[in-house]
Amino acid sequence: MTILGMNRRNALIQRYNSREAIKGVNQKFRTKERLAAAGVPVPKTIALIQDEEELANLCFDELPDAFALKPDRGRRGEGVILVDGRTHDGWKQLSGKTLTHEMLTRHLHRILQGELSLDSTISDAALFEPLIRTHPAFARLVPVGLPDIRIICLRDVPLMAMTRLPTLESGGRANLHQGAVGAAIDFKNGQIFRAMLGDQEIEYHPSTDQLLVGECIPHWEDAVRAARRCSAALDLGYIGVDIVIDANEGAQVLECNAYPGLEIQNVNGAGLAARLDMVERRARLRQRRLQRRDQRQGQPLGQVLPALARKANLLAAQLREVWHTPVAHA
Amino acid sequence: MRFDEDLPGDIVMRRLARFAMAAAIACLIAIIWTLFDRSDTFVSRAVHYVFGDPARAWGLDNLYLLLALPLGAAMVVFVRSVLGLQTFGLFTPMLLALSYLQSGPIVGPTISTAAILVGMLAAPILRQLHLSRVAFLGALISIVVTALGAMAIHLEQSALISAFPVVVTALVVERWWNAWEANGPGKAIRMTVTTLIIALVIQMLVATPMLINLAANAPLAMPIGSVILMLLLGRYHGLRFSELARFRAAKGD
Numbered sequence: 236m237t238i239l240g241m242n243r244r245n246a247l248i249q250r251y252n253s254r255e256a257i258k259g260v261n262q263k264f265r266t267k268e269r270l271a272a273a274g275v276p277v278p279k280t281i282a283l284i285q286d287e288e289e290l291a292n293l294c295f296d297e298l299p300d301a302f303a304l305k306p307d308r309g310r311r312g313e314g315v316i317l318v319d320g321r322t323h324d325g326w327k328q329l330s331g332k333t334l335t336h337e338m339l340t341r342h343l344h345r346i347l348q349g350e351l352s353l354d355s356t357i358s359d360a361a362l363f364e365p366l367i368r369t370h371p372a373f374a375r376l377v378p379v380g381l382p383d384i385r386i387i388c389l390r391d392v393p394l395m396a397m398t399r400l401p402t403l404e405s406g407g408r409a410n411l412h413q414g415a416v417g418a419a420i421d422f423k424n425g426q427i428f429r430a431m432l433g434d435q436e437i438e439y440h441p442s443t444d445q446l447l448v449g450e451c452i453p454h455w456e457d458a459v460r461a462a463r464r465c466s467a468a469l470d471l472g473y474i475g476v477d478i479v480i481d482a483n484e485g486a487q488v489l490e491c492n493a494y495p496g497l498e499i500q501n502v503n504g505a506g507l508a509a510r511l512d513m514v515e516r517r518a519r520l521r522q523r524r525l526q527r528r529d530q531r532q533g534q535p536l537g538q539v540l541p542a543l544a545r546k547a548n549l550l551a552a553q554l555r556e557v558w559h560t561p562v563a564h565a
Numbered sequence: 566m567r568f569d570e571d572l573p574g575d576i577v578m579r580r581l582a583r584f585a586m587a588a589a590i591a592c593l594i595a596i597i598w599t600l601f602d603r604s605d606t607f608v609s610r611a612v613h614y615v616f617g618d619p620a621r622a623w624g625l626d627n628l629y630l631l632l633a634l635p636l637g638a639a640m641v642v643f644v645r646s647v648l649g650l651q652t653f654g655l656f657t658p659m660l661l662a663l664s665y666l667q668s669g670p671i672v673g674p675t676i677s678t679a680a681i682l683v684g685m686l687a688a689p690i691l692r693q694l695h696l697s698r699v700a701f702l703g704a705l706i707s708i709v710v711t712a713l714g715a716m717a718i719h720l721e722q723s724a725l726i727s728a729f730p731v732v733v734t735a736l737v738v739e740r741w742w743n744a745w746e747a748n749g750p751g752k753a754i755r756m757t758v759t760t761l762i763i764a765l766v767i768q769m770l771v772a773t774p775m776l777i778n779l780a781a782n783a784p785l786a787m788p789i790g791s792v793i794l795m796l797l798l799g800r801y802h803g804l805r806f807s808e809l810a811r812f813r814a815a816k817g818d
Contacts, residue, residue: 238812240804242646434814500815 237506239497247511248494251389251472257493260469261353263307264362266491273468275461276487281363283307290343290361295336300326301366304339306346306359312408314351316342319366367487370453370480376400378442380407384420384452384478386462387495387507390518393459394510396420397502398427398452403442416440417502418447425455431502458486465491586758596675600720619671623772630666632780633771635791637662640767642798649805652760653753654740661737661760662767664730670772674765676716677734681757684709684738688745705742706735 239247248257260266267277281302284290304316318326318334325335345351346361368374373382380401387394397417401407404414411417416437418430430437430447438448452458462476465488475495478486500506596619599609612619637659644650644658652658665673687708691701710731737760745753770776780787804812 238804238808238815240802240808240812241649242805243802246802431814436814497812500812502814504815506812506815 237509238500239507239511241497243508244497247473252474252493253470256470260471260491260493261308263305263309263490264360266469270465270468270488270491273464275464275468276457276484278303278364278367278481278484278487278489281365283363284343284347284361286358287344287347290340290347293343295339298363299365303364303366304342304346305362305364306351307362308349308352308354308359310353311410314342314346317366367479367489368482370482370485372451372453373480374482376440376443376445376447376450378403378407380405381409381479383409383489384458384480385495385499386459386476386478387499388462388466388474388476389511389514390466390472391463392514393422393462394507394514395499395503395505396422396459397499400440400447402432402440411498411502416447417498419503420452420455422459425452425458426450427452429502429504434501452480454480454485461486461488593675593678596671597679600672600675616671619669619675621671622669623666625666625772625777628784629777629780630663630771632784632787633666633776634659634663635788635795636771636776637767639791639794639798640770641763642795644763646798646801647805649807650759650763651752651756652763653744653756654736654760657733657737657740658760658763658767660733661764662771664733665764665768666771668730670768672720673730674761674768676713676720677730677737678761679716680709680713680734681737681741683712685741688742702739702742705738709738710735 259269264280264283267280270277281299282293284293300321301319302317304318306314309315316334316339317329319329320327322333325333325339328334343361346359349357349359352359367381369377369381376382377400382398382400384396384398386396397419399409399411400416400418401409402414402416406413409415414433416430416432418427420426421428427447427450430440432441438446440447458478458480461478465476466472466474469491471491471493473493473495475492476488477490477492479489481487497507595608595612596616599612599619602609638656641652641656641659645652661677664677667673668676684705688705691704691708696704713731713734741753741757744756748756776787
């Protein structure tokens with residue numbers, strides 16, 4: 236069986252992803268810092284508001300004209316506000332509505348109180364980031380919304396990749412279950428070779444009628460390079476990396492997932508299990524080869540054997556002693 | 566939902582599912598009718614003919630139920646990791662089955678399902694009142710328990726009023742509400758139906774004469790066997806049965 240099922244995925248995550256590491260990726264700001272330290276391109280931070288005092292000191296005029304506001308521990312894009320351009324009393328949201336200063340303050344209060352977070356019992360921080368503007372070659376494919384790339388890696392080995400393209404039906408969200416298109420990407424050249432809408436194989440995007448199959452992802456090599464560094468940076472052995480392609484900044488890692496879904500296999504028309512097996516087998520072989528080399532170089536057999544013989548003699552002497560000690564019979 | 570694009574097979578399946586639901590609810594109503602109104606009508610005669618006396622009990626002793634509990638757990642593990650069906654709560658089906666075994670083969674499922682249905686009808690109404698979550702769940706559970714108690718008093722079924730079935734039913738309603746909030750109504754209803762069916766299957770399995778004999782001769786055989794079975798099932802890393810359909814599109818290579 237070459238398809239990875241839930242059972243094996245859960246076992247894999249148990250083995251490769253520690254509990255602390257899984258918790259770690261829930262905090263966007265910390266995750267970004269760790270990724271950036273490992274040389275992974277991530278969106279800049281305009282401001283981080285951690286408590287009410289910092290919120291009181293926030294100067295609205297210093298905020299840029301376009302930004303994304305996120306809860307630090309948000310879940311699945313909930314509580315995210317995207318604005319592009321100012322109006323006389325605030326900003327223009329991407330959804331078309333106006334965001335006044337008052338609304339922004341109220342939203343920030345809600346984020347700080349943890350109302351929009353994964354665990355709503357504790358307070359959260361609010362994160363301002365520059366608005367991502369998708370690379371024109373990529374943005375051309377979709378009607379609205381932010382298309383992203385998902386690459387699944389085992390340690391630093393990329394296993395499978397797809398891009399999620401929002402449709403009108405998905406309301407601009409890049410979520411396959413809400414009706415976004417999933418398109419499989421070839422690692423060799425960054426070309427889309429298969430596109431799926433639900434369980435239907437398609438060639439053209441349903442909302443824009445653009446030909447998807449054969450389309451190249453811009454900055455593909457940068458995206459793969461970024462994805463390969465995430466595992467070590469976050470200490471997650473099995474990881475799903477979400478990447479966006481910004482028009483100016485290129486590939487940027489937006490989020491890392493410790494429980495990447497399995498739907499990518501349907502999009503690719505291929506299973507993950509065979510690839511996992513291959514990577515694990517190679518890792519085992521490499522490790523064994525290294526061990527053998529270490530033994531040859533570090534500890535010549537001439538040192539190992541006498542040491543072993545000494546240990547055996549010691550043990551034998553102890554045993555003899557125990558054996559010959561008379562037992563007092565009461 | 567895109568009904569116009571559905572395949573004929575899907576439409577047939579949906580109709581069959583609806584028909585089965587309607588039949589199950591009709592059975593439920595007929596049994597409840599017979600339980601409450603003990604006069605001799607064609608409904609009660611039909612129920613007696615199909616199910617036997619609906620008010621009868623299993624008559625299993627508590628030690629046997631305790632010994633059978635691991636078997637129920639093993640069944641749940643099997644259903645979740647080999648068949649891949651989704652139930653709510655890890656061992657809710659096992660607890661439900663145990664409550665059925667305590668109160669009777671027909672009366673147990675009927676009464677607890679009826680109580681759960683009462684809870685399901687009450688939940689949307691309660692939600693209109695904008696209560697806090699704890700108060701909401703508390704009120705919901707109280708309503709369900711009250712309905713259960715009322716039915717038990719009317720039926721003079723002491724087995725129903727014993728704490729265990731009541732606790733389990735209340736638990737199911739809470740879990741059901743959690744599933745409703747997390748996954749939406751359609752999935753919650755499907756999970757409820759799966760949970761109830763698995764509970765019924767576990768009930769039937771635990772009450773087979775073969776296992777009762779086994780427990781009489783070798784009391785620890787069943788629990789130890791169940792633990793071994795679960796250890797084996799826990800190492801199963803293959804595909805779940807339901808995933809064969811889910812990954813149909815991935816079978817390209």
